[in-house]
Amino acid sequence: MPLLVMKFGGTSVATLDRIRRAAKRVGREVANGYDVIVIVSAMSGETNKLVGYVGETSPLYDAREHDAVVSSGENVTAGLMALTLQEMDIPARSWQGWQVPVKTTSAHASARIEEILTDNIMAKFGEGMKVAVVAGFQGISPEGRITTLGRGGSDTTAVAFAAAFEAERCDIYTDVDGIYTTDPRITNKARKLEKISFEEMLELASLGAKVLQTRSVELAMRYKVRLRVLSSFEEMDDSAGTLVCDEEEIVESKAVAGVAYSRDEAKMTLTEVEDRPGIAAAIFGPLAEAAVNVDMIVQNISEEGKTDMTFSLPIDQVKRADKALEEAKARNEIGFSELLIDSDVCKVSIVGIGMRSHAGVAAKMFATLRDEGINIKVITTSEIKVSVLVDRKYLELAVQALHDAFNLDRAA
Amino acid sequence: MPLLVMKFGGTSVATLDRIRRAAKRVGREVANGYDVIVIVSAMSGETNKLVGYVGETSPLYDAREHDAVVSSGENVTAGLMALTLQEMDIPARSWQGWQVPVKTTSAHASARIEEILTDNIMAKFGEGMKVAVVAGFQGISPEGRITTLGRGGSDTTAVAFAAAFEAERCDIYTDVDGIYTTDPRITNKARKLEKISFEEMLELASLGAKVLQTRSVELAMRYKVRLRVLSSFEEMDDSAGTLVCDEEEIVESKAVAGVAYSRDEAKMTLTEVEDRPGIAAAIFGPLAEAAVNVDMIVQNISEEGKTDMTFSLPIDQVKRADKALEEAKARNEIGFSELLIDSDVCKVSIVGIGMRSHAGVAAKMFATLRDEGINIKVITTSEIKVSVLVDRKYLELAVQALHDAFNLDRAA
Numbered sequence: 001m002p003l004l005v006m007k008f009g010g011t012s013v014a015t016l017d018r019i020r021r022a023a024k025r026v027g028r029e030v031a032n033g034y035d036v037i038v039i040v041s042a043m044s045g046e047t048n049k050l051v052g053y054v055g056e057t058s059p060l061y062d063a064r065e066h067d068a069v070v071s072s073g074e075n076v077t078a079g080l081m082a083l084t085l086q087e088m089d090i091p092a093r094s095w096q097g098w099q100v101p102v103k104t105t106s107a108h109a110s111a112r113i114e115e116i117l118t119d120n121i122m123a124k125f126g127e128g129m130k131v132a133v134v135a136g137f138q139g140i141s142p143e144g145r146i147t148t149l150g151r152g153g154s155d156t157t158a159v160a161f162a163a164a165f166e167a168e169r170c171d172i173y174t175d176v177d178g179i180y181t182t183d184p185r186i187t188n189k190a191r192k193l194e195k196i197s198f199e200e201m202l203e204l205a206s207l208g209a210k211v212l213q214t215r216s217v218e219l220a221m222r223y224k225v226r227l228r229v230l231s232s233f234e235e236m237d238d239s240a241g242t243l244v245c246d247e248e249e250i251v252e253s254k255a256v257a258g259v260a261y262s263r264d265e266a267k268m269t270l271t272e273v274e275d276r277p278g279i280a281a282a283i284f285g286p287l288a289e290a291a292v293n294v295d296m297i298v299q300n301i302s303e304e305g306k307t308d309m310t311f312s313l314p315i316d317q318v319k320r321a322d323k324a325l326e327e328a329k330a331r332n333e334i335g336f337s338e339l340l341i342d343s344d345v346c347k348v349s350i351v352g353i354g355m356r357s358h359a360g361v362a363a364k365m366f367a368t369l370r371d372e373g374i375n376i377k378v379i380t381t382s383e384i385k386v387s388v389l390v391d392r393k394y395l396e397l398a399v400q401a402l403h404d405a406f407n408l409d410r411a412a
Numbered sequence: 413m414p415l416l417v418m419k420f421g422g423t424s425v426a427t428l429d430r431i432r433r434a435a436k437r438v439g440r441e442v443a444n445g446y447d448v449i450v451i452v453s454a455m456s457g458e459t460n461k462l463v464g465y466v467g468e469t470s471p472l473y474d475a476r477e478h479d480a481v482v483s484s485g486e487n488v489t490a491g492l493m494a495l496t497l498q499e500m501d502i503p504a505r506s507w508q509g510w511q512v513p514v515k516t517t518s519a520h521a522s523a524r525i526e527e528i529l530t531d532n533i534m535a536k537f538g539e540g541m542k543v544a545v546v547a548g549f550q551g552i553s554p555e556g557r558i559t560t561l562g563r564g565g566s567d568t569t570a571v572a573f574a575a576a577f578e579a580e581r582c583d584i585y586t587d588v589d590g591i592y593t594t595d596p597r598i599t600n601k602a603r604k605l606e607k608i609s610f611e612e613m614l615e616l617a618s619l620g621a622k623v624l625q626t627r628s629v630e631l632a633m634r635y636k637v638r639l640r641v642l643s644s645f646e647e648m649d650d651s652a653g654t655l656v657c658d659e660e661e662i663v664e665s666k667a668v669a670g671v672a673y674s675r676d677e678a679k680m681t682l683t684e685v686e687d688r689p690g691i692a693a694a695i696f697g698p699l700a701e702a703a704v705n706v707d708m709i710v711q712n713i714s715e716e717g718k719t720d721m722t723f724s725l726p727i728d729q730v731k732r733a734d735k736a737l738e739e740a741k742a743r744n745e746i747g748f749s750e751l752l753i754d755s756d757v758c759k760v761s762i763v764g765i766g767m768r769s770h771a772g773v774a775a776k777m778f779a780t781l782r783d784e785g786i787n788i789k790v791i792t793t794s795e796i797k798v799s800v801l802v803d804r805k806y807l808e809l810a811v812q813a814l815h816d817a818f819n820l821d822r823a824a
């Protein structure tokens with residue numbers, strides 16, 4: 001029997017009525033001849049409520065107890081989904097992480113799945129069960145304690161089940177109807193992609209397109225799990241959504257697949273830093289210790305043994321970074337004359353596996369921004385991505401101009 | 413190390429602040445030198461919410477999924493209580509039913525505890541843990557599914573743990589401060605009992621004093637677990653509450669320990685029933701099948717082969733009983749001329765192990781009611797109880813008069 005994994009996020013199971021709507025989609029796949037494993041999140045709001053309880057009870061909480069508390073929301077949804085399917089005369093039952101079992105590391109609150117035993121669930125499929133409903137986001141540690149996988153962990157649960165059970169596909173139902181060439185709120189020319197490669201999706205996920213948890217995409221890429229992202233609020237339609245898949249499945253070969261952005265960036269510059277071996281480590285070591293997520297880094301050409309060092313970071317980490325650097329200076333670990341902070345910047349990126357074979361993509365990006373009068377402050381590139389830091393006031397203009405320049409409103 | 417079991421009901425853990433107050437009581441017992449097993453209910457309202465979800469999803473629900481859903485409330489409280497204790501620097505951790513494990517029957521939604529394995533928790537006590545926080549109301553079936561024990565099941569969990577771990581005492585924290593000679597809302601002369609025997613408590617519990625689940629008292633009696641009922645809202649005081657214990661521990665020897673009542677009773681009378689062997693079975697068989705809880709039964713003296721049969725039942729079961737009896741009559745299984753229904757009655761009972769040795773207790777009860785002009789409609793007696801059915805309008809008067817007549821406002 002072919003097998004599908006279907007995952008429903010918090011907004012897709014927020015009410016009993018939405019659970020029924022989700023169950024109908026499951027029922028359709030059962031009617032299509034599939035055995036189905038359904039992965040559910042907690043009803044939206046529940047996990048936040050429980051996390052709030054834990055934080056209020058104990059600011060420096062025991063992560064093992066945190067996990068025991070916050071995993072309960074998924075258990076509720078799993079039972080309710082099983083009951084809903086039974087009401088539709090579909091043989092179904094629920095599984096909690098420890099019942100499957102989903103074996104994870106002991107890294108509570110951010111555990112990694114190590115193994116999913118398939119015997120128990122496969123035995124039930126063998127007995128005529130059509131749907132296994134599994135509580136997402138959770139597992140069991142070697143010590144027998146409940147673990148959770150971190151925010152968005154239900155996506156990872158879904159992909160891991162699809163890999164372990166060799167599912168034909170893993171459908172992620174969410175509150176958007178697919179992956180777009182850019183944020184439709186920025187330009188109404190944004191176009192839904194029919195397919196996108198794992199690599200592109202990874203760049204987009206980490207650039208702020210919050211549709212899929214990054215780790216779930218990594219896992220899907222490693223095990224070649226075909227992922228489909230689609231909305232649980234749209235009419236049912238087999239061609240709906242976006243397929244995230246191996247690049248071999250993608251025929252169209254545009255240079256750029258999409259334009260991503262990250263609005264709340266800041267830029268810090270240390271002027272007249274002594275240019276000596278180890279200076280980068282001396283600067284970025286204290287920042288890492290202060291849990292600052294440094295993103296782009298630029299070091300200017302050295303003059304007379306001095307250089308300027310510029311980096312970008314999330315705007316809400318500026319204070320922490322400032323403190324860490326001033327303290328390092330006070331300890332004489334680093335020397336600089338000024339610490340300049342620019343809190344009015346944003347990051348705009350173009351992403352596409354086609355860049356590997358298309359020349360001049362970065363040059364076209366820079367020319368497009370120049371033509372709009374947008375000054376570029378920092379540039380970084382990877383094999384399939386070019387990112388620039390620009391003034392925040394240009395965010396919409398830059399995204400729209402790049403979307404037009406690369407003809408993203410039209411399919412290849 | 414001596415060991416205590418402390419159980420906190422839903423109102424005692426309804427908010428994070430109340431959980432902190434409960435944890436302080438636990439901390440005091442740890443300071444007194446005890447290892448403590450804490451049994452927690454769900455935060456009040458949570459279980460009702462989950463039961464509501466299940467009922468709305470599936471009117472004839474799969475009890476296994478029901479249990480998987482409704483057990484989650486206790487898991488949340490257990491984790492939060494463990495975190496709260498840790499914040500007070502008390503080594504604590506939470507256990508869910510399957511982790512202990514608490515082995516139960518497969519009778520989902522009303523499972524019975526068959527065995528509690530003590531090894532895991534005792535090992536942690538051996539490693540320096542001071543408090544084991546256990547989610548009440550739940551266990552695991554032989555099939556590995558989550559079970560629940562039915563309403564009030566956390567009391568039963570607490571007593572079962574006290575028995576399995578040979579606890580010195582089992583303290584049940586609730587929203588009343590002990591067992592009273594009668595309902596203080598009926599007479600302000602009601603007095604809190606220092607001690608009460610298991611047998612008396614059982615009669616009071618089944619008569620409508622809803623402080624303890626009947627099954628938990630039965631279990632405590634069988635394993636001689638000393639139960640203390642006390643309020644989590646009063647000041648801490650070692651002499652607080654009421655001890656429910658073996659009658660050998662009770663020195664005072666009053667004839668009557670308390671006056672109980674049940675307000676919403678009804679009386680049904682079948683007139684001119686044919687008086688033949690098997691007629692009682694013919695009447696009460698269909699009632700049992702209709703899930704009618706018949707309580708008191710009186711059969712009048714037979715005249716000319718006919719008799720009147722009277723019984724009492726909860727008022728909300730009258731319609732069901734009426735239908736069952738009329739249908740039995742239509743099937744010619746029973747014959748009667750009239751079916752009289754009196755929905756305006758209540759039951760008043762006196763309970764006391766002292767009745768065994770004190771003569772004339774029932775006579776004094778009847779005389780007391782006669783002096784108040786209260787007509788008795790039905791009487792039943794057991795070894796330690798006398799119950800009467802009277803018009804509901806006399807409920808307060810009857811309770812007050814009996815409380816006075818047996819001097820219950822004064823300790824023995």
